[in-house]
Amino acid sequence: MNHNHKNTITLEYDLNLLKTISFLFVILISLESDGQHLNCYDSDKALSVIDEERINEVIKGRIENKNFRNDERDTIIINPIILRKSDGSDPSISLEQLDLAINAANEYFKFTNIYFQYCGNPKYLDDDIYYNLTIEEGHSLNDLMHVPNAINIYVVETISQAFPDGTVSLFCGIASFPKPETDSRYLLLDGACMSDETLLAHELGHFYGLYHTHETAFGDEFVNRENCEIAGDFLCDTPADPLLHGSNVVSCRYFGSEVDPIGDQYRPDTKNIMSYAPQDCRSKFSWQQIIRMRDIHMNENSYLLKTCDFPDFTIKIDTLFAAFRPNQEIELPLVIYNLGSKKLAGLRLDAYLSDEPGKRMNLIENDTILFPENQSQLNLKMKIKLPVDLPETTQYITVVLDESDQHKELDEENNSATLAYKVDYGNLKDVTIYPNPASDRTKVFLRNETMKGEVLIDLFDTNGRLVLRETRIKTYDTFQAEINTAFLLPGIYFISVRVEDSEPYQLRLLKI
């Protein structure tokens, strides 16, 4: 994908946190299209809640002791969700590229002692709408897919924003800053942009409370660093930055002529990951950025999960091939395994019937079971009542575990099992009616391969009056006819079924 189209306009919202009266303002910055900029939408700066005073003190205290060797290395759980088209094709990123991006981010974050890892396999979501996502759709995507207390990372094909004048901007990434509503925090990334291996680190930088080095929402930072603690990105070891881009940075050197509000010429750092310097230049966080992220990790972001403490349920139908009769009540032997964290879990089981393997066509039964703690295997029998009108071809029962994803699992793809079975008409009575009792309709089933020809179905009330007569033709070994019973008054009726000149079958029907 061509990256040039990503660089049109950045829209930033901000809240000035240093003032007691908060105010919101919007800055529009035009960027030139040179294909080099990271076009990032740091959407919820306005809502971010970061204790700047605490961080300031920590930074001052840390200046003397410049290492985190005594701090624990923490693993933080990320939850990558890869968008595909509705038909399951064209993933927005390959698993290999995703792993490369995560490895690169971990390398940039190594001095923070924070290590990002996902559990099991990344999830896929097949949805044409979210595949090419507008910024406004980010929240509903997150509501649909997010795992609480993980860093949910949605990798989509494109992220766009339409403006009233008809122009559309495309973004490489969106990140949420620390705020109390942790469930509404996430990263949105354009899969193609992730070939820039600093992109994920940059967006995670925002997630850990870093502002752009050219941030002006809290006031313009002066080159002389006089106001570096209260303006710009609040950090004093990231030089004032006039907003870098491909035409004022050449060979990773700043050649612009911009001056700060008091007339000093800028000397920005083109290597900083939180700048918009060309991607080949960005290679590091500053030391104070690292301290800031570590401190936010210990405080505002301390809610994040640190272990893959998830179960992993799988299911097996413990019989190979079966033959069932229509209308039979079967006890399906199931084995459910938990290959992950052994916690007590309520699990819903749904059983489907279909004429194709694995297809979830007709929900026939559901059940909720309790999977015990500290156990890896559970054997049980699921009672399933098969319908009367089963076709004579091979049929399939599919049992699905936790279909609505109540449990975050290491592997979400292994939660169903399918059994093929033959339908055995051998033990069925010659004539059956089903359903019985009936309300609007019932069906007459006829099995007896020697009897073929005209079928006469008569329905009598308790006074012996004929209330319905149907004539059909039986051509095959089995036969079924639907009878409309909607017009009947509630009560008992007698059905007589006669094939050609045979003795009639007599059945009783209860109309409700």
Ligand SMILES: [Zn+2]
């Ligand atoms: Zn950014």
